[in-house]
Amino acid sequence: MRKNKLGLGAMAAVSLLAATSAHAGGLERGGYNIDLLFDPSDYAAEAAVTYVNPQRKLNNVRDSNTGTPGVTPGGDGNVNSRPSSGIGATEGYWVPRIGFKASIGDAVNCMADYSEPWGAHLNQGANWAGANENIETKIDVENYATTCSYSFDVGPGKLRVIGGGFYQEVSGFQERLAAYLGAPVSSQIGVGRLDMEGSGWGWRAGIAYEIEEYALRTSLVYNSAVDLDNLSGTLNLSQLPAMPGTPFGKILPVYGNVSLPDALEFKFQTGIAPDWLAFGSVKWTDWSQLQSIPFCAKGTGPCTPGLPTGGTNKELTSIDLLYRDGWTVSGGVGHKFNDKWSGALSLTWDRGVSTGVGTHTDTWTVGAGVSYAATENVEFRIAGALGVLTSGSSGATVRDGRTYGQRASYDFGDDLVSAISTSLKVKF
Template identity: 60%
Template structure:
């Protein structure tokens, strides 16, 4: 009986490092999908938390390789050949779990995907990007039904989620308006949409050993009606005579894209009194995002779209392993190591990331748990240049390289159980 009490007390340790393990390398991954609160042993629980992430990606050896005025915006090689690409960001979470008999349900709010890249206008790659920001808001409902199988319980999991996306991108389309004093030469794309997704999975638990294995699939989210505008009001004469684009106007546009599906295996088990080992492997289908063109809602569409988000991602893999320890009835701790395979493959700056996470849990009373965690990692070096993928050319406007850069994160959360 003593071993059962020790092991059950260690179950929550597996959640600690994940609060501080952002997946920066994996496409547009932010908080991802996390339904661990569904397994909370209490009948009701409320949890709220936030992760604050501080990436420090610095681009260097930047070269403008498309110096034409028609497509490249002009020669920008007189500008800085380095830039700070990334911005700090916060990822909130809120969840409410309720159980009745063998049924548990979780409703939650999260922000699974996003990006904020902001190298600015004064670098040699401004014709590729000045600032790009994408935000998602996810509202989920997930339930499970558990029943006895062998020495433990098998849990069947299913749910749905409603997801909203919005974002913008700015880039320098031409330096001619600046020279003639007729505008900044900056074009801006704004977009938004909403769509539904679903999840399904299974889990097997043996509580007396703090053993749990879960396999959960999250579907793609099909944004078939991405709508927005391309603002070209800062690109005015004498640019317009150079081509047929509707410069000097705001143009309604539309497009389509998919947020990726994913499959994640998580395993944890008590390994000694007051000790727990845990690990996970996640595959994310980021290769569904290659180039996302946006065409005018009326009239002809230029080749490649009036504007586009060019990503050229490959699939992402995330592997985590760690151990947790219960010090006493109030304090527990955990440490983990995570490898995240970068989704860039010769274009972009999302290379492999290695992160070490540590976390602590404090329970001043039985039904309150406060968690604090942190992580420190390295985003590995690489370079971005011209590639051809599925017949489409990427990176023919700017090239750059980058070294091994640091990423840090802190997180905190509070859970009330009753």
């Protein structure tokens, strides 16, 4: 086989395809991407943006907890008179990424990048039968990272040792209807809002092996969890009349803690014929550590899951996810048409992480991308994807003796997700 230069051609389109799968399980957006580190140029800068448009619709929605506040324990009132089918649950979103890579001598390469690996945006609005569960939830995670590698000869190729660190800032809010205990039915409901923010550090480590002659590269990279021990914010129940001894009518400072997931990803590519490349990846993400995220009033001691019991347990509200671990498997082929144009096709399966609560079921995605080398130093890329969000249901689920998802139940069918991504790379 003659020397395969797909690393400078079709792999440009292959790299961009990863961004179009930015609606995977859990809170995944852009995930982690260090492909720029492998660019053979001495210096390279890249800017990319992806727009993802999931079209999840909810049907057969029922307000499950219709008890009268102050009479039925935990009662939220009855909003089943509101619309119950064809409810749009998801919002389209942008995923940006920018990075710069530099070679330091023959063996060391380093890159710095900004990305948004995790996030979520649900926005059913207040006019649906599940408004006691959610009106709008939005979570954004910004990631600032530095990654380096050291390479040395091993056999016919080079072995890289990879390491780095990253800092993440998290912000978000959740709004839903809240019930006022003991109030008349006509005034028992108001909107409660939880605002939160936090930050934390993580690290990555991995290895890669490359044989340039065959466009062969394999890599295994681990990204650590990010502990958000400083998660804090406010719980705003000011829309509800004040009631002594309760949080109603108040804006309370709250705190909590959670760990964003660690992830392990194996990637490979290899030339299979002149100007043809096969590639694939397998990724595990520890979404199961995101179960119920409690928020407690500041100054009440350790914050643990469970409703307030008048003494030891001070949870005021929670974000209930009940995720399981995620697996993402992708494969495809790339082809270099000529010195200017390259393309790639891919198929991705992402295992759903929802376990009775939520809408994160299995996702199947087909992607296509092209790369255009305008000059020796400038590349333009564009990719698109179309996928299926598989059907399922959400409702009351018992976990460790506690019931979650009891505020509303609903079904959803097979829905579409689409994405388009573009990038510009300058190398010199």
